[in-house]
Amino acid sequence: MSKKLTTETGQPWADNQHSQTAGSRGPVLMQDYDLLEKLAHFDRERIPERVVHAKGAGAKGEFVLENDMSKYTKADLFNGSGKKTPLIMRFSQVAGEKGYPDTVRDVRGFSVKFYTQKGNYDIVGNNTPVFFVNDPLKFPDFIHSQKRDPKTNRRTQTMQWDFWSHSPESLHQVTYLMGDRGLPTSYREMNGYGSHTFKWVNKNGEQFWIKYHLKSDQGVVNMTNDAAEKISGKDTDFLQNDLFDAIDNENYPSWTMYVQILPYEEGLHYKWDIFDVTKTVSHKDYPLIKVGKLTLNENPSNNFTDVEEAAFSPANLIPGIEASPDKLLQGRLFSYKDTQRYRLGVNFEDLPINKPINEVHNYERDGSMKINNQGSEVNYEPNSFDGPKETLAASVTPVDLEGHSGNQPYNYKVDYTTQAGDLYRLFTDDEKDRLIETIKDCLLQVDSQEIKTLEIKQMYKADPEYGSRVAKALNLNIDEILSTEY
Structure with missing residues (x-):
């Protein structure tokens, strides 16, 4: 039996082919609320695209822990060998708009949202282990240089090289970008990196500095400039289509997660500043340790709700995983969720793709499009009505700080070449x-x-x-x- 057409509020829809009119030739009647509702919704179908990483593709899957990491972290998804955690991954281009060819030379975004038993945990990284700038104050200027000239509305080489040439810290990433890895053959055939240094804490309060590496099990394959140019003229969605078709044909892509682990004090005195995201940590000094495997095995059932509405943020941390003092990371902790509030609305985390699998209890209420308003639960604290209580075990582990306040650059072993x-x-x-x-x-x-x-x-x-x-x-x-x- 076929489904019955209804309005958004469930009323039966009588005629979806003809407007109500005064006579067969019109004009249209204002009382045709079905027409008005349909047009009003259509007018608002496009949410603001992401400022960066606007064009992308994603899929769902799972993470299987192959090496229990409880010695280093109490994080739910990394404890108990064989444990499975559902996830969604999104791949993207940094600079181009949503309609831009996805084979143009660019850094690729590589983001993962893990739906753990202790809340959502996001790794929001790229297909390179470093970045162009190491201070959040410079990030908007960097992105402006990658976008369009305010006069001509063209993307220009002059703008981006002008910024890079006056920002010596960018050279490491520029060398990656201009090299072969700037043109991956597919999202399936590129690595992903957390890029920043993060902190793991175990159940005994011991702290470790870590860096994430997600190695493609399909291998790393790149295309030439000529191939990328030809493909972009034939299929502007080449990388998106490749990912979808591979999963649709049950050729499920996977990545093996590794981490580099630095003891707390050693990390603070490493030969490079591990909090400077323009730097890497040598694999010879701290070899990769295998953690588990991420596999994508389910295409979006609806690309808008599963991919466009997906909101990632490095501020989505769970007990056992904490931020480091990395300046750029510190800026991202605010900026990512703030841009989602602009793009999707203040209650974006109520959307199904962003909801955690565990229950949510807090004192946040109301706002536009609120879905889970927590019923009749008390909405203030302190209270005498058994409202949600703090979880002291989730407290962030203290970090010793030193120095003076003020606008200042990195000054620990500064070397950008x-x-x-x-x-x-x-x-x-x-x-x-x-x-x-x-x-x-x-x-x-x-x-x-x-x-x-x-x-x-x-x-x-x-x-x-x-x-x-x-x-x-x-x-x-x-x-x-x-x-x-x-």
């Missing part, structure tokens, strides 16, 4: 050739000599061959570049 040079030297000869060619194609579109000079000098400091090759590719004299001051 060595790791970029290390990355360059890890590339094969073919990878280096493609990196130089990509940078050349980009910088040829930049007229400013200052921008080119500043960027090449940074590359030269990272590795003389790196800077010299870029200069040669642009028909510039490296000696003149190195002697020029701005």
Whole structure:
């Protein structure tokens, strides 16, 4: 038996083909509330797209813990080998709008929401282990440089290279982006990283610094500039479609989660600042430890409610997992939920895709589109009516702080070129050739000599061959570049 057409409030809908009119030729009657409701809803079908990571794709699945990590963390999903936790993952592009081709060179977002027994836990990362900036004050400016020129409304190489050349901390990430990993062949064939350093705490209160690595079990596969350009002209949703079709054909993609674990005091005195997100921690110093496997086995039943309305935030932490002093992470703890309140409304966490699987009890009430208003439960505290009580065991573990207040940069072993040079030297000869060619194609579109000079000098400091090759590719004299001051 076919379903009966109804209004949003359940009344039967008599005619969905013809408006009510005064005579067969019209005009339309204002009393046709079905028409007015349909048009009013249609007018509001598009929520504001994400400021960044607007275009993306996602799917549901599960995480299976393969190595009990209770020695390091009391976090629910990492305790008890074999434990299964449902999840949703979303992959995305950083800069492009929702209609932009998803094969354009860009960093890819890599976000996971775990529905644990102790609340939702989100890892909101990228397919690179570092980022362009390490201070949240610079983040809006960075994103503006990746978006559109306010006069021409074009995305320009000048804007982004201008920002990068005046932000030396960006070089490590720029080298990743301009290299092969800037063009993944599919979402299935790229790694994911938490990027920031986080803190794990076990049931005894012992603290450890950790970094997340999610390695693709399909391997890492990238495409060339020519291939990406051809595909973007044929299918602007290539990466999205690949993910959906793979899962639809029961070719379920998976990632193995690893962590690097640094003892608390050792981490504070490591050779690099582990709270600077432009830096990595050497695998030789702290090898990867296997944790478990994430598998995607269910496509969205409705892309809007399952993917567009999905709201991720690094502030979604559970007992046993805490934030580090990382400045950029600290800014993200506020910004991510705040942008969701703008995009989806103040009660976005009531939406089914964002609801935790455990019960919610607090003193937050009302607001637009509130779904779970907690009935007749008392809505203030303190109270004498047995309202929700604090869970002291969930308290954040204290961190010792030192120094003075004020606007100040990182000052612990500041060096923004060595790791970029290390990355360059890890590339094969073919990878280096493609990196130089990509940078050349980009910088040829930049007229400013200052921008080119500043960027090449940074590359030269990272590795003389790196800077010299870029200069040669642009028909510039490296000696003149190195002697020029701005």
